[in-house]
Amino acid sequence: MESKILKPILGVYVALFILFLYGPFIVLGIISFQQGPEGGPQFPIIEWSTYWYRHLFGMTPPSRIAPLPVGEALIRSLTLAFMTMVTSTVLGVMAAQAFRKRFRGSGFVFYLIVLGMMVPGVLTGLGISLLANNVLDIERHWFTTAFVAHVVYTFPFAFLVMLAILNRFDGSVEEASWSLGVSPARTFRKVTFPLIFPGVLSAMLFAFTLSFDEFPRTLFASGRDQTLPLAIYGTFSVEIHPNIFAFGVMTTLFSFALLAVYGILMGLSIRRAKKVAMQEEIE
Amino acid sequence: MSAVTETKRDKTRLMLLAPGVIWMLLFLIAPILMIVYVSFWTQTTFSINSTLTLESWRNFFGSEAYVGALWTTLKMWLIVLSATFLIGYPAALYIGLLVKNQTIATVLLVLCVIPFWTSFLIRVLAWRPMLGKEGAINIILQKLGLIDTPIEVLLFSELSVIIGMTQIYVVFMVGPIAFMLGRIDRNIIEAARDLGAGFGRIFWKIIFPLSLPGVVVGAIFVSVMVLGEFATSGALSGRKVNLLGNIIVTQVGSLKWAMASVVGVILTVLLGIVVAGFLRIVDLKREL
Numbered sequence: 028m029e030s031k032i033l034k035p036i037l038g039v040y041v042a043l044f045i046l047f048l049y050g051p052f053i054v055l056g057i058i059s060f061q062q063g064p065e066g067g068p069q070f071p072i073i074e075w076s077t078y079w080y081r082h083l084f085g086m087t088p089p090s091r092i093a094p095l096p097v098g099e100a101l102i103r104s105l106t107l108a109f110m111t112m113v114t115s116t117v118l119g120v121m122a123a124q125a126f127r128k129r130f131r132g133s134g135f136v137f138y139l140i141v142l143g144m145m146v147p148g149v150l151t152g153l154g155i156s157l158l159a160n161n162v163l164d165i166e167r168h169w170f171t172t173a174f175v176a177h178v179v180y181t182f183p184f185a186f187l188v189m190l191a192i193l194n195r196f197d198g199s200v201e202e203a204s205w206s207l208g209v210s211p212a213r214t215f216r217k218v219t220f221p222l223i224f225p226g227v228l229s230a231m232l233f234a235f236t237l238s239f240d241e242f243p244r245t246l247f248a249s250g251r252d253q254t255l256p257l258a259i260y261g262t263f264s265v266e267i268h269p270n271i272f273a274f275g276v277m278t279t280l281f282s283f284a285l286l287a288v289y290g291i292l293m294g295l296s297i298r299r300a301k302k303v304a305m306q307e308e309i310e
Numbered sequence: 311m312s313a314v315t316e317t318k319r320d321k322t323r324l325m326l327l328a329p330g331v332i333w334m335l336l337f338l339i340a341p342i343l344m345i346v347y348v349s350f351w352t353q354t355t356f357s358i359n360s361t362l363t364l365e366s367w368r369n370f371f372g373s374e375a376y377v378g379a380l381w382t383t384l385k386m387w388l389i390v391l392s393a394t395f396l397i398g399y400p401a402a403l404y405i406g407l408l409v410k411n412q413t414i415a416t417v418l419l420v421l422c423v424i425p426f427w428t429s430f431l432i433r434v435l436a437w438r439p440m441l442g443k444e445g446a447i448n449i450i451l452q453k454l455g456l457i458d459t460p461i462e463v464l465l466f467s468e469l470s471v472i473i474g475m476t477q478i479y480v481v482f483m484v485g486p487i488a489f490m491l492g493r494i495d496r497n498i499i500e501a502a503r504d505l506g507a508g509f510g511r512i513f514w515k516i517i518f519p520l521s522l523p524g525v526v527v528g529a530i531f532v533s534v535m536v537l538g539e540f541a542t543s544g545a546l547s548g549r550k551v552n553l554l555g556n557i558i559v560t561q562v563g564s565l566k567w568a569m570a571s572v573v574g575v576i577l578t579v580l581l582g583i584v585v586a587g588f589l590r591i592v593d594l595k596r597e598l
Contacts, residue, residue, distance in 0.1 A: 037404040044401045051436035054446050069444050118330040125326035147538020149555050154341020175337040259431045275432035282427035
């Protein structure tokens with residue numbers, strides 16, 4: 028049987044494939060412990076140290092190496108990601124709710140929304156900048172022009188996630204609620220929303236992480252105050268130091284923390300849903 | 311259903327859809343139309359005005375550097391697309407079809423996605439200490455005695471851009487293909503095997519055709535991202551590889567909005583052709 032030979036070979040291949048995916052990250056992790064401030068972003072490691080981590084937090088004596096401008100940029104990026112998350116999730120839930128029944132023009136609306144994730148960021152950013160500069164005559168800011176560009180990108184993801192959730196949704200509970208005379212708005216709040224909450228959480232996580240790391244749209248649309256990816260991009264043109272790698276390790280840890288919070292919330296909401304279901308069975 | 315509730319339902323739907331649709335029309339469609347419009351504006355050294363002219367278009371097609379960037383973009387797109395497919399398909403085949411245990415398959419997929427929680431730009435930068443003259447790959451190859459002198463072509467070349475982009479985008483190919491492979495009814499494969507078909511025949515006659523929608527979705531993802539790229543080529547090629555995206559960035563940097571718009575329109579048209587082409591291969595709406 029060929030698959031008896033094929034399977035182990037492909038197993039080894041997948042191991043190598045995953046090594047390929049993680050290679051740069053392993054190197055990045057190692058070099059973040061390079062000796063400082065003379066040690067550069069290359070091998071070999073002269074001496075292991077946490078210098079670049081301390082450098083990141085301004086805990087090292089001043090040297091010729093400028094600190095990464097992460098403080099304010101980080102706060103801006105977090106704020107922007109939060110704004111984007113809330114807006115695109117609300118828009119996504121609303122639009123997906125409208126798609127529960129097929130309607131005339133649904134194809135057009137579907138493609139219009141999905142187009143937002145298909146158009147390269149560099150084009151969205153360029154177009155919005157042109158509009159701001161030449162038509163609206165407003166100054167570009169991360170919380171205005173970059174914000175709308177981010178939502179254009181994350182709204183389709185939220186929409187698709189909610190669409191997938193609502194497709195599997197049992198509408199009879201809602202109908203039961205309506206027929207008992209509960210208003211549609213209250214039904215949504217009390218019945219529909221708790222049931223689709225795991226999907227909403229996923230949509231929020233998607234929107235937040237996509238916006239937090241979004242770079243091409245932000246580059247043109249954000250004006251003079253930098254967000255985090257722009258601050259990192261700024262270091263591309265100058266000499267690179269291992270502080271950027273130390274920062275990479277830190278942001279990854281932060282992302283995992285975020286992921287853990289998501290996992291906990293998800294687990295709690297599933298457990299609560301189970302509890303409710305059990306209570307119903309008892310009654 | 312009475313006419314009154316029907317109109318009421320239409321009204322609710324309209325209210326639910328309006329914010330999203332208006333958002334996309336204002337901040338996605340209008341900006342793209344604006345790019346087309348501005349590509350015909352008159353650009354002077356310090357300013358731009360709305361007198362319509364073909365000057366920027368003539369400049370683009372008259373310049374070897376710009377047209378060269380168009381060819382480079384097409385070339386890099388083709389290479390990275392093939393590389394992500396060739397490298398990604400076997401991995402997807404293993405994860406989506408050959409691993410019988412659902413938990414292991416999920417763990418493998420999650421392992422593939424984890425690197426995405428590191429900033430994109432830092433992932434790009436991490437290839438520098440990997441590929442450099444004194445980089446990890448050269449050190450390992452030298453320690454193994456496979457090479458005497460470091461390979462210099464690894465960094466600041468087309469090759470480094472291809473390696474970097476392939477690693478960053480290959481997962482977008484693996485995911486959809488693994489998903490489609492996972493949906494194949496194993497009984498079909500069993501039946502074919504019972505009828506005496508070898509693995510090669512089963513693969514080409516059953517597995518590959520059924521995974522095609524996944525390949526198309528993956529190819530669209532990778533194409534959209536690679537065609538709009540500029541950061542990877544900027545960071546890893548040492549300005550040797552200029553893609554259309556890089557031209558847009560430099561033109562905007564020197565406030566040449568009209569030329570940036572010309573390149574933007576060309577990029578949009580290119581993408582339209584590519585995506586439409588892929589959608590002709592497979593009717594996604596029917597498959598999904």
